Amino acid sequence: MNVDDLYRVLRAGHIQAQGIVDTITDPMLVLDESLRIQNASRSFFTTFKVDRDEVIGRLVYELGDGQWDIPDLRLLLQQVLPRSTAVIDFQVEHDFPRIGRRTMLLSARTLSHPDNVGLSMLLTMVDVTEQVRRNVAKDILFGELRHRIKNLLGVVRSIARQTSTKDRSAEEYRQAFLGRFEALVAAQDLAFGEQHSGNLQALIERVLEPYAGDQHAIVVEPGPPLEPLDPRRIQLLSLVLHELATNAAKYGSLSVSGGKVIAGYAKHGDEELGLTWREINGPRVTPPAATGYGTRLIQSTVTYSLGGTVELNYAATGLEATISIPIPKPVIHS
Amino acid sequence: MQKTVLIVEDDYLIAMDLKLMLEELGWQVIGPAATVHNALALLEKEPPAVALLDVSLGDELVTPVAELLKQRAIPFAVATAYAKPEQYGGPLLAAVPNVGKPAGQRRLQAVLAELTQE
Incomplete structure (x- = not known):
């Protein structure tokens, strides 16, 4: 009543x-x-x-x-x-x-x-004290969500603008754009998914999955347990992994049958994360004469956006990439 | 006056998008800078006519950059998806124009023109 x-x-x-x-x-x-x-x-x-x-x-x-x-x-x-x-x-x-x-x-x-x-x-x-408190929390969450959506749209637009049209057919442009777009989709799934949220191992597996071909082309070495990564780092690493994979499929070990990629990660001390990428059984490698956009995207994302370092070693037996990024301990904001 | 603009934005892709749009509009871009540290260093080395700031730079806020800009009387705008940037970056960002995110080229042009007229 x-x-x-x-x-x-x-x-x-x-x-x-x-x-x-x-x-x-x-x-x-x-x-x-x-x-x-x-x-x-x-x-x-x-x-x-x-x-x-x-x-x-x-x-x-x-x-x-x-x-x-x-x-x-x-x-x-x-x-x-x-x-x-x-x-x-x-x-x-x-x-x-x-x-x-x-x-x-x-x-x-x-x-x-x-x-x-x-x-x-x-x-x-x-x-209604609790309800009001919950509404305030919901408003904050909603604001964050809107911020992420707009940021994501900004990234998508930038990829559309910067994916090269030079010497490419419309079909080739679309392929290149959609490949990068799929990396963002994978990042969203892993950043906010119900399972494996923020899990680096799951991200690597997910991004490399389209390139696996026969089951043994890609080996993701199990790494140490990690704190879940934040959505921003997940998204940036997803793009980096995608560029490595697409380069391997075009020029590297994934361009031939029997070629392999061995990917892995490790913790270096408390506040640094290492990622390794090793291509084997591929064609003989010579360092590229000019740096392509994909390689620039890898380098800039790691050094500029993630504040880390990247070393691309074009060994004759296959590309070896060593990436290191700082993961500062979370600061508690008041 | 030289049309120079400092970009402070932590995401490489978004920074490049802004850079390309601004260059098409005839601006000379300084930076971009991804961190407060780098932005402050660039401000000392090569003071721009105006600046365009993202509010949240990875794990830090852009506020110290806005403080130095204000001190040097260099006009600036923000480029953020936050509706009220001052809630995150402090009162210094309250009355500052926001080109939004993703920023449109026409809005960028209008805001930067407004900043340089003052």
């Missing part, structure tokens, strides 16, 4: 039975015209940690050493309510001596008795 139901029951001429008042799940007071408390619901006593004797017959403003003497409540009961039959969800923030600072939604109705000229008021108070 809510306050409106009770209002109807009482208006129909019923007495204010304690039983009915107690069916109200939210704390409720029944006040007379002079704002003296005639009755209170059981949940009023439990919520505000007060006894029956402290409440019934007292003026509402005197309750619990004046804890209900709230300017907003006075405004509601003395100014707003007499001019309207009902006030719904009037928000009040107040420090209550026994329960602390709370946000309450107050609803009130006036009730004229059919048998006499007297007036009663029904006043319910719903504690």
Whole structure:
């Protein structure tokens, strides 16, 4: 039963039975015209940690050493309510001596008795403190999410703009663009997935999966347990791994059958992460005459965006990449 | 006045996107810088006419760069997806124009023109 139901029951001429008042799940007071408390619901006593004797017959403003003497409540009961039959969800923030600072939604109705000229008021108070706190947390989360989406769109646009069109057919451009795009998709799955969230090993496996060909072309060596990586680093590493893989498929060990990639990672001390990439059984390697965009993307992402170092060793037997990035201990922001 | 702009943005791809757009608009780009440290060093070495700042740089905030820019009276704009950058980067970013993220070329042009007129 809510306050409106009770209002109807009482208006129909019923007495204010304690039983009915107690069916109200939210704390409720029944006040007379002079704002003296005639009755209170059981949940009023439990919520505000007060006894029956402290409440019934007292003026509402005197309750619990004046804890209900709230300017907003006075405004509601003395100014707003007499001019309207009902006030719904009037928000009040107040420090209550026994329960602390709370946000309450107050609803009130006036009730004229059919048998006499007297007036009663029904006043319910719903504690929405937790709900308000949750809403604030939700707003922050929503802001973060929006920030990530916009950032992601910025990255996608940049990839579209910077993926080269030079000496390429439209079909080739699309292939190159979509390859990078898929790396971002993989990063999203691993950054916010229900499983393997922030897991580097799972990211490496996921990004290299399209290049695995026969099952043995790619070996991901198991690494040490790591703290989950943040979404930003997951996304950047995903792009780097993709560029390594696509280069290997075009020029390196993954361009021939029997060629292999051995990828792995290790912790260097507390605040550094190492990634290794070794190509074997591929064609004989000579260092490229000019640096392609893919290689520049690898180098810039590691050194510029991740603040790390990258070494590309074009050994005759196959490319060896050694990447090292700092992983600072998380700073606790207030 | 020389049309020089310092870009402070921690993501290489987004920094390059801004750089290409600004160069098409006739600006000479200084940087980009990915960290507060590098941005401050560039400001000392090669003071720009204006600056374009991302608010959140990896694990740090751009605020010290904004402070030095203000001190040197170099006008700047932010390029961030945050609706209220001051909630993250402090009150110094409150009245600063935001080209948004991803920034559109026309908006970039309009904001930088506004900054250089003051």
